[in-house]
Amino acid sequence: MEIYLIRHTTPAVERGICYGFADIDVAPTFETEAARIKGLLPQKAMDVYASPLQRCSKLATYLFGKTFTTDERLKELNFGDWEMQRWDDLGPDALQKWMDDFVYVRVPNGESYQDLYERAVEILNEVVAKGRDAVLVTHSGIIRALLAHVSATPLEKSFERRTEYGRIACLSVTNNQLNIVFYNS
Template sequence: MEIYLIRHTTPAIERGTCYGFSDLDLAPSFPEEAARVQQLLPQTPLTVYASPLQRCSKLARFLFGNNFTTDDRLKELNFGDWEMKRWDDLGPDALQAWMDNYVYARVPGGESYEDLYKRSVEIFREVITKQQNAALVTHSGVIRSLLAYVTNTPLENSFELRVEYGRMARISVQADGRLELLGVNE
């Protein structure tokens, strides 16, 4: 069994803006980026799950038609009060306090990276129990946390795992339940 973790394409937002739960549209490069992902997908049927945020559901629709299910657990980190604010405008003290303990510290009005990790792993385990090849069209935080889970990387070190727009990771689920990372940023 294989699971494909697909990150949405480039969003239409100014660099340096904090977003997670915000429902952003996609940049004009969407058709080219989406076509590139499409070429990498297997010809075998996949059970598809997507974040309900349009940057993921649009890509899922492009790749799989309407043959996908949305799930809130696949949303990006909830940045709460920081959503749609410029990182530079958050203030150095607030940002540093979070950065010093981002795994466990919740963003004001939002969630922690550990919260994201728990919900991501929960749906990932459910997908595995169905024993069908699957694709998850989601966000970098979800993918990074699942890659940490698969590779036994501590969450504190998981930001070293690069996850690019419009790319995917492949995971093999062995018959004995072992998880093997086959590729990243394909």
């Protein structure tokens, strides 16, 4: 069994803006990026799950038509009060407090990375239990959390793994053991 983790394409948002739950559209480069991704995927039957945010659901539609399920647990980190704010405008004290322990400290009116990790692992376990090849069209935070889970990497170190827009990771499941087959960065 294989599970493909696909990060959405470039979003239409200015650099330096904090976004997670914000429903941002895709950039004008979408068609080119999506076509590259489509060419990398195997042509076989797979269950497809996507974040309901349009930067993921548009990619899932491009790749698989309307035959996918959206799941709230595949959303990016909820940045609460910080959503759509410039990182530079958050203030060094607030940002530093979060950066010092981003795994457990919740963003004001948002969530912690641990919260995201728990929902990501929950849906991964459900997908694995079904025993069918699958695709998760999702966000960087979810992919980092799942790769950390599979590789037993501490969450504090999971940001050392690059997750570029439109990149794919593949997990294999053999005898209920999850392994990273490849990560296309």
